[in-house]
Amino acid sequence: MRILVLLPLMLLTFDGSGQAYRKGFILTAQQDTVRGLIRYNETVGSAVPCYFKSGPKATVLTYSPEDIHGFRYDNDKYFISRSVGKSSDVFLEVLVKGYVSLYKFHDIYFIEKADSAFFELSDQSEELTVEGVQVRARTKNFTRMLMLLMSDCLQTSRMIQETPLKENPLIKLISVYNTCSGRRNSYFRKGSNR
Numbered sequence: 001m002r003i004l005v006l007l008p009l010m011l012l013t014f015d016g017s018g019q020a021y022r023k024g025f026i027l028t029a030q031q032d033t034v035r036g037l038i039r040y041n042e043t044v045g046s047a048v049p050c051y052f053k054s055g056p057k058a059t060v061l062t063y064s065p066e067d068i069h070g071f072r073y074d075n076d077k078y079f080i081s082r083s084v085g086k087s088s089d090v091f092l093e094v095l096v097k098g099y100v101s102l103y104k105f106h107d108i109y110f111i112e113k114a115d116s117a118f119f120e121l122s123d124q125s126e127e128l129t130v131e132g133v134q135v136r137a138r139t140k141n142f143t144r145m146l147m148l149l150m151s152d153c154l155q156t157s158r159m160i161q162e163t164p165l166k167e168n169p170l171i172k173l174i175s176v177y178n179t180c181s182g183r184r185n186s187y188f189r190k191g192s193n194r
Contacts, residue, residue, distance in 0.1 A: 019051070022076070026052050027069040038071055048091070050079075065089035078188035084110070084120070096171055097186040098178035100149060109142075109170060113149045121145060123165045146173070153180035 021037035028034060036058070039051035050063040050071045063071075066089050070080035079091040084105060092103040092110065103110040109121040121142035128135055146160045156177040163169045171187075178185045 021051075021053070021056075022073045024071060024073040024076075026050065026063065026071040027080075029067070029069055031069050038073060040073065050091070065091050070094075072188065076189065082110075082118075094188050095167065096174045096178070097188070098174070099181050099183040100174050100177055102170055102174050104167065109165065109167075111145065111149060111174070117149065119145050119149075121165060121170070150174075150177045153177050155180050 020040045022040045023035075024038040025033050025035045026038070034052075034054075036052055036054040037056065039060075041048055050068065051060050052063060052071070053060045065081035068081060070078065070091070072078040078094045080094055080103070081089045082092045082103070083089050084092070090105055092105050094101065095104055096102040099114055101112045103112070110118060111121055112118045123140055123142050125136045142165050143160055143163075146163070147157070150156045150160065150173075153176075156173060159173050159176065163173045175185045
């Protein structure tokens with residue numbers, strides 16, 4: 001039992017401050033791969049830089065989304081730098097990479113088809129008047145966007161209406177679409193083989 005608990009800890013390296021580092025790589029702005037150790041952080045976002053060092057005793061380098069193309073922990077999460085709306089670049093987690101790709105920033109999902117169209121998937125609520133009564137209703141704008149991008153596959157066209165704006169159902173939907181389109185999926189989470 002103790003062995004099972006210690007095995008995950010062996011994948012981490014700690015620096016003098018007690019920060020956990022994992023093996024991985026950064027992709028430079030020129031998309032060159034530089035292997036080393038990356039400070040592990042469960043929640044990566046615009047305010048969270050990538051802390052990288054080339055080895056256990058090396059100096060820690062701090063990279064913002066404007067500095068590098070992305071980074072990845074070995075056999076685990078992968079992040080790319082991307083402009084989102086009018087804000088500066090942020091690190092987006094890559095959930096699925098394929099003909100259609102799925103990205104996540106905190107609890108916001110983005111979809112991209114064949115490196116051309118990049119959209120936020122949103123589910124906003126708005127006030128409507130129904131028979132003289134004000135009610136709040138979900139717009140499900142993300143459903144229309146998914147239909148627009150993936151309606152050429154009959155199997156996913158049927159699934160879209162039932163898919164909520166949640167990580168696992170979106171991953172499954174996009175995986176089915178990429179397979180239907182005859183293209184491969186790549187997943188970037190530990191143990192992902194959906």
